[in-house]
Amino acid sequence: MNLPNKLTILRIFMVPIFIIFMYLDFEASRLVATAIFCIASFTDFLDGYIARKNHLVTNFGKFADPLADKILVCAALIMLASYGTIPAYCVIIIEAREFAVSGLRILAASSNITIAASSLGKFKTVSQLISMILLLTGIESLNNIGLIIFYFAVIMTIISGIDYFTKNKKVLDLENL
Structure with a gap:
């Protein structure tokens, strides 16, 4: 290994x-x-x-x-x-996007199409990680900035998810459903 x-x-x-x-x-x-x-x-x-x-x-x-x-x-x-640091609905939004994009990638791979990480997706990941690091500390003075970055990350999660599906709609081949 x-x-x-x-x-x-x-x-x-x-x-x-x-x-x-x-x-x-x-x-x-x-x-x-x-x-x-x-x-x-x-x-x-x-x-x-x-x-x-x-x-x-x-x-x-x-x-x-x-x-x-x-x-x-x-x-x-x-x-x-x-x-109680972040709302559960935000976790659901983030995880739903992750499952959806992973599913899209699997579907694309079955047609020998590779979906590379987009710059929006990378920006989403960085903002998520920074916010989580700040929030995980439990340090009250870092919570406000962590929450601001976290909500920004949630918005980026939605935008990047839409971007992946818009740019790769051919993978879905909706006509054969």
């Missing part, structure tokens, strides 16, 4: 540790959880960079990397919603 795939697996294993620290009740537990989230998020960048640079892209990585990302982000969003 190559290094990028090991990093992907590590990211998946970090999720339960992140959740445990979110539930623990000692002074720095939220900061430790946030640090774990940051490290796990960084492994996403790192494994992709190493895989592309060293030509180590595998079918396992193509499957597991986006799955690991979704597990990590979903866990953080659910934890933030469970604390």
Whole structure:
């Protein structure tokens, strides 16, 4: 198993540790959880960079990397919603978009079409990650800016989802339904 795939697996294993620290009740537990989230998020960048640079892209990585990302982000969003930091309907919007775009990519792949990440999608991801990092800390002075960025991320989630479907409507082939 190559290094990028090991990093992907590590990211998946970090999720339960992140959740445990979110539930623990000692002074720095939220900061430790946030640090774990940051490290796990960084492994996403790192494994992709190493895989592309060293030509180590595998079918396992193509499957597991986006799955690991979704597990990590979903866990953080659910934890933030469970604390009442963000509304659950925003989590539903974000996750619905993720499932829909993943489904679109699967459908496209079945027709040998690759849907690359768009700049809007990347901007959505960055704004989500920044907002989650700020909100996960539990530091009150960071919550307001974190919430502003989070609601911006929700808007970007909707816009980028519409963009993916608009640009790739041929994949849906609605005439054969």
